[in-house]
Amino acid sequence: MNLIQWAESPWGQQVPTHIAWSLLWVSAVGGLLFLIVHAAYVSYSAKSRKAHFSGDTAVSSGDSAHLPERVARHSLGARLFHMIMAMAMLALLVTAFLPKVGVRFAWVTYHWIAGIVLTISVIYHIFHATFVLDFWSIWPDSEDLEDASRRLKRALGRPAPPPRKFAKYPLENKLYHLVIMLAGLTAIGTGLFMMKRVETPFFTRNPYLFGDMTWGWMYVLHGLAGVGFVALVTVHIYFAIRPEKLFITKSMIFGWITNIWNSTIRDAGPLPKQRPSRRHRHPNPRACPPRCQPTKSALVALPSSSAMNSCWRMRDRD
């Protein structure tokens, strides 16, 4: 099977024109297979895993006792970004691939409008994550890899220390973000150039901006990123609706998680650096969590992540 469609340019040069659209089905089936295999694995291994990790990551009443009932996880800005980006992404996928499966409509205008929305939201996200949130919280670090190694060893029955509780994002989340970031930036970068080839209010059309070969590879990269998104979005939605992950999904809607869930993670950073409202402000926001007393039914932004980290890591050593 040819993964790329080639054509002969008027100058006799073999140039790529598109990906093979059958890759759309490969991606869709791949995504579905992944979730089937994962669901089966989780379903069949739930008992053994529970026994295996018992005591390592279980929630103790002591973990949550010192936390407020609701712990802020995503700022309003981050949630709005996620919603807008998700809608733009779905619109892009629908407008790109419905015509490929036989649903006919004038898709190009809707597609580039959704692309512009995605681009703006991603630019906002980059600035927000860099200057407002904890930029490094979503990037895999050496501890993630060490924990992954521990988990793998233990899964294979080899001796290894128990993996630590993860921070704001587990390794899977971080890796997913990495892949979707690469695919997203590829699709956006190539898509913006491709807008030079269609009628939009932003650019004067210029199909000769690049040579046929460069344009061809741009279409191929755009297509690869696009079909990749089919699998990535499938997997993302699957994890979003999995029962054990629902608290993360809900936090993306409501912005907070309960203290029980928060105590399953190692640290609370990165937290939005927003000040809690006066009504909900913590009495001693710089104090370590063990000394903190939760307010009643209050939504409280936790202390800075560095303070949390130092306290929780100390406890880990205990």
Added chain:
Amino acid sequence: MAVIHDVIPAFELFQPTTVDDALALQSRHGAKAWVLAGGLDSFDWFKDRIKRPEVVIDLSQVKELRGIRTTSDGLEIGAMTTLTEVVRHPMIREKYAILPNAAEAAASPQIRNQGTIGGNVSQDARCWYYRGGWPCYRAGGNICYADTPTGLNREHAILDADRCVAVNPSDTAPALIALDAKMVLRTPKGERVVNAEDYFIGPGIDITRMTILRPGDLLTAIRIPSTWAGSQFYFEKVRDRSVWDFALVNVAAAMVTSGNTIERIRLVVNGVAAHPVRLTAVEAAVVGRPRSEQTAELAAQLAVRGAKPLQYNGYKVPLMRNLVKRAIRPASAGEVT
């Protein structure tokens, strides 16, 4: 222009005798099959070796696709009926004179003897970049060679271009839309009847096709209702060579007047977009007005609103404007009643 080769690539030829057999063959061979009607579009493709189908399904032996039949509400023309038969049919000439007028404007007598009405409305774009086998959008590529600063686009679209700027070359298509004809399709899911207006699609909808026909579908007949029978018709085609050429722009109008007032009208222009363009805004503007020079002028100005000429086809804007004007104003030279 493409190089014409003497020998076309080999293919497996099927000559079914029924529509069911033809559909079964299409179903069996899928996208590898090519449906052949009169062959005047197909053999260009084959001889240029641009299209190389593995299987050709020749419909010439399917008798049920031929002939013109009267129905309770007008006429039904089999898709394989030749243009000459359409031109000569007495009832069509009497009640739907715009159709033989349009059919007679197509190509040459020899081609009309062989060419079918189904093939005429379903023929592919004549853009030479596309016909020359260049990997343009319509051919599945990612560029329109005609829509570039140096592209030769004198015959191309001024309306509804979306990446591809090819135009629909059919002469009978605007006449059929003016008559509010229905296209009868046989698809794997059964029979489907669509308005002629909806039979044609632009590149925004599907850049590789000019009609709604998909692999496995067959146009079997064209039904013309009696709604516009005996109306005042107008058809005019402007081409580079009067003897034999595709339209630069053509216009078809069916009109019912009461006294001098326009009561109903359908106005269609072709050669300006990838599909025949029904000018509904113009129709709405002129209904209830007297058929006069003023109304014609109004219609002409309205018709070209939104037109975007390319580098070399700016002349199509005044051409279209004037053709619409001539279609509306009283006692035009091209009028057939």
